[in-house]
Amino acid sequence: MEAITKESIANWFKGLQDSICHSLEELDGDASFEEDLWDRPEGGGGRSRVIKNGNLIEKGGVNFSAVSGPTPEKILQALKLPEAEFFATGVSIVLHPNNPWVPIIHMNVRYFEMSNGIWWFGGGIDLTPHYVIPELARNFHQHLKNACDKHDSNFYPKFKAWADDYFFVKHRDETRGIGGIFFDRLSDSDGRSKNQQWQFVKDVGNTFVPAYTDAVSELRNKSFTEEDKKWQKLRRGRYVEFNLVHDKGTKFGLDTNGRTESILMSLPPEANWEYSHTPETTLQKQTLESLKKGIDWIQ
């Protein structure tokens, strides 16, 4: 077995970005990704890839980065550690579809290490349907559970609950969508080797394409009305609220002078706000009732 170095992890993530972009272009059938290469003044850089006005995807990004340098003060404070160098690499994805029946999807897989020997993996995949359809929610969660169960039968329940807690729009008292899995600081402190954790993270990364392909297949050609489009834009407004008010990754990126355009690629092409909007259809009402923590989507 090859040694798991930060270089080998970053290289695998680069390959993941390549293969996901390739699959998404095929799935979209029309638009292609455009790439921006960027350097971070303090060390490292990234490959931001964005897609827009596609057949399926209205606006999306699949970003890779591998950054390094002195550890940001905020991390040192949180960890109560003296100065050290850090290295962080990962792939982040957010896709906003045209069709309101198709869900928004987000994935992140990442690796972090410091010159003092500390390292961990983190990541997750979660789905934000504008309209929640239980059967499709079950199918999505089944993909995630399958990926988890290959590694540890405790992973899915633990990381599913973690996603419920993390992707929560507190000021609206609703979850961002139907959740998924979220995990952070996976190291060898819980009795699993670095290789075991890495295999799990790789499987999560590899789950993105089949899970998303299934999530869109039945819905992408479903016809929609102006009312559906309006509802989509209101739900996108909540997505903006979560990302800008609550998302720790976004906040950390902006606080530490990250590349703003890459961080905010998660924002939708168009979002609406209406004062005290109330749902107008049964499906809209059911959707809001489904935005709760603790729902067992698989059963």
Place this chain on the structure above:
Amino acid sequence: MEAITKESIANWFKGLQDSICHSLEELDGDASFEEDLWDRPEGGGGRSRVIKNGNLIEKGGVNFSAVSGPTPEKILQALKLPEAEFFATGVSIVLHPNNPWVPIIHMNVRYFEMSNGIWWFGGGIDLTPHYVIPELARNFHQHLKNACDKHDSNFYPKFKAWADDYFFVKHRDETRGIGGIFFDRLSDSDGRSKNQQWQFVKDVGNTFVPAYTDAVSELRNKSFTEEDKKWQKLRRGRYVEFNLVHDKGTKFGLDTNGRTESILMSLPPEANWEYSHTPETTLQKQTLESLKKGIDWIQ
């Protein structure tokens, strides 16, 4: 002279809300405000008034509140004070116009006191034109300077610089608009009596209608293109970013379990995001170049 009690301040703010709503309905010429009365479980409540789809105003709010109860833990920590009761009252306004030539405006005037005798006033008015037109910026700032100069010749330069610092979208390295004035914690510690501070705050409140009336009068009937509308929505996106990422008032409101719909009435009806958008016209470029701190708009 009448004693300046929290009741008399709240009553004056209520009257200000009434007169501003009346003036704005006249100015709009079509839409009317709708009112929501709300109670705060811990004490007090408010009158939220919203207007939409008007002739001039696409979405706006003029909110009054007077809330009380145990001081939120966050304030006690910031002030390093033991438990006390608090009372806070104020009027907050944000108006998003239909026409991209017409600026977004914001005003807030507020009073805060605690049972331990601490009290202060705060507030401000600032303008966010989608297109910056220097002559109109000068006129707007002249209104604010006139209101300030009646009270203290140091106020305008001090509070203008404070607005530049406060209404700053750090992660974009741009000001929210052309600024205005911003002030906080005006008490009697700087040698001005409570009555003097209160007269100033009242004058700020009374400046809103004439300043806004002037700001819209020449522009509201100016014709606009699809390109102008698109630019407006992108600029509204920045407004969302400021309010959700940086605005301390919004953050404090959401953190302390305030009324979400009233706090987020500041968000635009519709906002867009485009990856790495670059300005396409001379006026768009000039606008971005004008979003800097320290510009002397009056000269």
